[in-house]
Each structure stands twice: as structure tokens, then as C-alpha cells.
Amino acid sequence: MCNVQDSHVFENVSKILKAHAHADILITPDVRISADLEIDSVEIFDIVMEIEDIYDISFPVEVASSIDTVRDLVETIGQLTNV
Amino acid sequence: MKPTATTAGIELRAGTFETICDALDYAAEGNSGVNFYHSDGRLMNSLTYGELRNNALGMAGQLAAAFARESRIGLVAETSADFVTAFMACQYAGMVPAPLSLPAAFGGRKIYERQVGQMVRQAGLAALMTPASVRDIINSALSGTSVRVVDMSGSDLPSGTALALRHGANDLSYIQFSSGCTSQPKGIVATQASVSANCRAIIQEGLQVVEGDRAVSWLPLYHDMGLVGFFIAPLYSQLSIDFLSPSDFARRPGTWLKLISENRGTLSYSPSFGYELCARRYRGEVLDLSSWRAAGIGGDMVRSEALSAFTQTFAPSGFDPSAFVSSYGLAEATLAVSFAPLRAGLRTDDIDLARMQTSGRALPASDLTFEGTARRFVSSGRPLPSLDLRIVNDNDEALGDRQVGRIIVRGPSIAAGYFRVNEPLQPLTNEDGWLETGDLGYWNEDELVITGRSKDLILWNGRNIWPQDIEGVAQEAGGRNIARSAAFDVQDENGAIKILLLAECRSRDEAVRAELRRDISAATRAATGAPVSVEFVAIRSLPTTSSGKLSRAAARIGFLAGDFVPQRQGNVVAGTLGA
Numbered sequence: 001m002c003n004v005q006d007s008h009v010f011e012n013v014s015k016i017l018k019a020h021a022h023a024d025i026l027i028t029p030d031v032r033i034s035a036d037l038e039i040d041s042v043e044i045f046d047i048v049m050e051i052e053d054i055y056d057i058s059f060p061v062e063v064a065s066s067i068d069t070v071r072d073l074v075e076t077i078g079q080l081t082n083v
Numbered sequence: 084m085k086p087t088a089t090t091a092g093i094e095l096r097a098g099t100f101e102t103i104c105d106a107l108d109y110a111a112e113g114n115s116g117v118n119f120y121h122s123d124g125r126l127m128n129s130l131t132y133g134e135l136r137n138n139a140l141g142m143a144g145q146l147a148a149a150f151a152r153e154s155r156i157g158l159v160a161e162t163s164a165d166f167v168t169a170f171m172a173c174q175y176a177g178m179v180p181a182p183l184s185l186p187a188a189f190g191g192r193k194i195y196e197r198q199v200g201q202m203v204r205q206a207g208l209a210a211l212m213t214p215a216s217v218r219d220i221i222n223s224a225l226s227g228t229s230v231r232v233v234d235m236s237g238s239d240l241p242s243g244t245a246l247a248l249r250h251g252a253n254d255l256s257y258i259q260f261s262s263g264c265t266s267q268p269k270g271i272v273a274t275q276a277s278v279s280a281n282c283r284a285i286i287q288e289g290l291q292v293v294e295g296d297r298a299v300s301w302l303p304l305y306h307d308m309g310l311v312g313f314f315i316a317p318l319y320s321q322l323s324i325d326f327l328s329p330s331d332f333a334r335r336p337g338t339w340l341k342l343i344s345e346n347r348g349t350l351s352y353s354p355s356f357g358y359e360l361c362a363r364r365y366r367g368e369v370l371d372l373s374s375w376r377a378a379g380i381g382g383d384m385v386r387s388e389a390l391s392a393f394t395q396t397f398a399p400s401g402f403d404p405s406a407f408v409s410s411y412g413l414a415e416a417t418l419a420v421s422f423a424p425l426r427a428g429l430r431t432d433d434i435d436l437a438r439m440q441t442s443g444r445a446l447p448a449s450d451l452t453f454e455g456t457a458r459r460f461v462s463s464g465r466p467l468p469s470l471d472l473r474i475v476n477d478n479d480e481a482l483g484d485r486q487v488g489r490i491i492v493r494g495p496s497i498a499a500g501y502f503r504v505n506e507p508l509q510p511l512t513n514e515d516g517w518l519e520t521g522d523l524g525y526w527n528e529d530e531l532v533i534t535g536r537s538k539d540l541i542l543w544n545g546r547n548i549w550p551q552d553i554e555g556v557a558q559e560a561g562g563r564n565i566a567r568s569a570a571f572d573v574q575d576e577n578g579a580i581k582i583l584l585l586a587e588c589r590s591r592d593e594a595v596r597a598e599l600r601r602d603i604s605a606a607t608r609a610a611t612g613a614p615v616s617v618e619f620v621a622i623r624s625l626p627t628t629s630s631g632k633l634s635r636a637a638a639r640i641g642f643l644a645g646d647f648v649p650q651r652q653g654n655v656v657a658g659t660l661g662a
Contacts (some may be wrong), residue, residue, distance in 0.1 A: 040608070045330070049333075049335065052334065062219060065190075073189075
């Protein structure tokens, strides 16, 4: 998917991530959520919960652990909302 | 579906069993059992102990046909009926289960696969049972090994059965991967005797279980506090348990309280951060927490501020702060070592930290205490009567009131040793039976107060983080620009832990250093899931021991004393201890 950055989901996700990020860097699809944005494992759950609430989805463990970058997250939300 | 009854309908036997199988055999005669809830509080699955026993006996026959007795079987410890069934099936089949953690969300997969690989090799597992949800990850972690992967439900075990020979009173029970750095995880071997002794002490001496008690837990079942405290100990006292998975708790902590409220739970534990999370996320749901008689705190340093916030938020919902039970324990002692007196709430002690650092005595803070160096500790209560506990100095001499020293314990709850396949068990105690807990503390009259770790281990939000792991990752990320490095924790005046990495940096180029700092910071965070502040220091400036090994303790003291002139402007993390 090449249009990740233009999507609505990306916009929403960026907003949520920005609120939790400790590192002051521009959020792009290739930014790694935990590593680059300096978000720790407790805060990750805040984010998971917010996203699950907004999109009415639930991340299966296996899927959640494989999400690394913002792109992964946006694409996963896309897949889970299209089911 | 209805949750299992609080009243078992049989006479309460307070932990007087020799094996876990005996405990389940007896509990199976009553109506109590285990219940598993969804994050929204819906009951997903419920088993009486009788049903759990039948299912476990069925699977035990299959395990006995498939694997040699005393085989070690890894169990990916999701919070489910399948997990507790498989765990009990191993007990009935004389196998030694080794509960393993689940992968973390967002970038956790790679590290997890590496960890699983290491644990499997170290424990010499014959098989690994996993829920379908992470089977692909487990398969990928074990590719190239001969370890059999089996579904947690046992559905793909061969259907043939053999006579299952259950564990006896002198047998092993399970392997608990606990402390130990990622590169060398340590598998602690619990025996039927150590588990039975500790559960009996928890039930009779610590929590003083009575009829009408009900346990509620979100604690991970791969951790001693979850596995022993909130599965095995309630089983040893025939209590019903309401389970919520740790990840569901982290998403919706309110569900934990909702279960206590609706099921009239009386016993439930969490590290401080769990209470903090509940207060932070509370949205005004109607709750009645008046049944909660023992709100335990364990698993990391007890932080009174976090608990005050909880009380403030939930007192209107019937929460009574005298229910707080601060406790201390470690997996090497099976689980529990000390409990605060019941119905007494938290007992705090304000200490002059600067004087403690220089004199080794924990003296109460006074008007003379410098600002920012007073620290509030929470008492961890009295040692279990069935255990010996001493606080000793470097010459192993017992210390008196308010003198800080190493905590050592002795007694029947101490586990058998560290396990490594094809090697003899590595004992946990010295010749006289004393276990070094690795923790420091002092006596405040007859109560134990924990002040920190004597080992270099970093305890962060209930998790053990080994400095070697941080340093190793920093080395990898920094390449030849980084010489040596030392990771350690510092506490702010609220007791919150900050992880710091001092790294000797070869480059003087600001651009290179900025990039290095970013890379190392990202890599260490990815590896540990915790924030690590990176500070560069001059080459050859980190202290070493007499044998030439890096001394983290000395680096930490030096940092707090201001010895390391930071090599950049601004934003230096300042220590507060004695600085």
C-alpha cells in the first residue's frame, strides 16, 4: 500500500501517537512506534485501547506483536476494519 | 454461563497438601473453580475444580503416551482454561511444565522469538504447547529445532493414552523462568515440597484464608505472583478464582475492579503500577469494592504515592485503604517471604536518603534533611513464621534496627535450584541453606523495609531488566564508537525508576553523537520495552572493580555524586540520591 500517508487512518493514528510520543520527531509511515517515538510498554496499551475503541476492533496478540512501524499499524487497522 | 460458586461446599482445608495433584483432588469434591473473563467483563469460560481435574487427567494420559516421564514441557502462559488444564495435566503425568510469556504488542515479536529459543534450549524442552493465536510465532522461533509444537488444548496430541504416573511429594513441580538476563534466562525449579510449603504459609500465615474468600487476578501466569499466588495457592485452599488476562487488564484495568465488585472478590494483588493505572483510567463506573479485604501489593518496590491516588479515587466506591497488604517475595523462594499485618494498611517510613548512603543506617528524615533527599519507603511486613529471614552486613553478621544490609532467607519454600539441561542443578543456597535474595533492606522494629537491589538488576514496572542486556544492545547499535557502557537505575524522590546508560563515546563530532544517541536509545527501548536515557562520558572514565570488571554500582554512585561531567550541553538527567 503506497497511500498510507494520505489515509484517514494515518491521520488519526498520528494524532494518537503524537500525544504519547516522547521523542519529538515527525511521524511518517516508516517511523517505528516503540523504538523511534520512545513509547514504553505500558503506554503502548493506552494506544492499543484508544485505537480499539475508535475503530471497534481488537488486535489479536500475534498481530499486535508483529506491528513495528506506523505503516504496519495503519495497514493492520485497515485489514481489521474491512473484515 | 455462571461463574463458579464462592462457597465450595466442602470443609476448608488450608493448604495442608503434599502435592499439587492432592490439592486438586480435594478441591474437585467441591463446587468452586476457575473463571475466565473477556476484557469487557463477560464470562468466557468457567470450570469447576472437578471439571478441571477430569480434563487434566484425560490430557495426562495422552502426555504420558507421547513423552517420557519428567519431560519438560513448555506452556505459553496465556490466561485460559487450556493453560491451567495443561499445567495440571503435566502434574498428573509427572511432567515438568515451564510456563513461558507471550509476545508484547508493537515490535515485540523478534525479541520474543529470540527469548523463546533461548529458554527452550536451556530447559531442554521436549515439547512446547501454545495457543493457536501465537502458533506461527512459536513455529518460527523453533524452526530448526526438534522441539514438538502442540496446541494448548491438546487437540493434536496422539489420541492414544498411557498410564499417567503423577508427581509424588518428593518430585519436581515446574520450572519458572524468572530472573536472568535475556541472553541467559534462569529457570528456577520448584518442587512439590517447596510449592506446598509456600502455599500453606500464604494461606495460613500470610492471607489467613477463610471460608467466603474469593480470588481475582489479572497477573500473568508465567510469573510467580500469578502462577503461585493466584492459581496454585487458591487451589490449595479451594477458592474460586476470577481471571482476566494481563493484556486485557492493561487495556481495560477497570474490568479488574468490576470483577471484584460483581463477584464480591476478597483477595487480589497487583504491583503498584496496576493500582496507578486503575486510578488514571477511571471514568466513574459504579463499583462496590467493600468486599476486598486484602489488596496486595508485590512484584516491585511499593510506591505509596501510587496507592494514595488509588485510595483517593476508589474510597467513594467502598475501597478501604486498610485492605492494602504490602508483601515481599521472589521466585527463588517460590513466591512469598513477608506480609504486612492484615487490615492495617500501609506502614510508611520517611528516611534521610543522603545519610543512608553515607552511614548505611536508615534514619528518619528530619528538619536537617536536605530537600529532595527524603524518601518514603513502605514496610513489607513480617517474614512468614515458617521462614528464617536475616538482614546481614558484608561479614554475614546479623544487623539490628535501621541498619541497611543484604536480605537472606532460609526455609522449606526455597526452590531446588537453577536448571540447565545436561547439567546438575545449580543450588540457590549456601551450605547452611541461606538464599541470597539480592535485595537490600532494614528492620523497622519487627517489620522488613526493602530499600533496593544489591545486585545490578533493574526493576521497572514489575519487570526485571538486566543491565547487561541494555549494554549489549548499546554496543551493537553504537558499533566502534562506543567503548564500555554501564546501565543502572536511579530513583527520583517519588521512588519512580529511571534507567540510565552511561556510555564511553569515542566520537567528538556532535552530529555523529546525536545520531548515536538516537540509535542507542531506540535500540535499547526496543530490546527492553523501557525508556533508557543515554549519556556519553569520556573514554576510560567508567570505574572498574579490582579485577578489572566494570562496576555498575561504582558508576552509579559516581553519577549521583556528579563525577561524570556530561559531554554535552543541557538536559542532563540528574540523580537525586545524595547528589
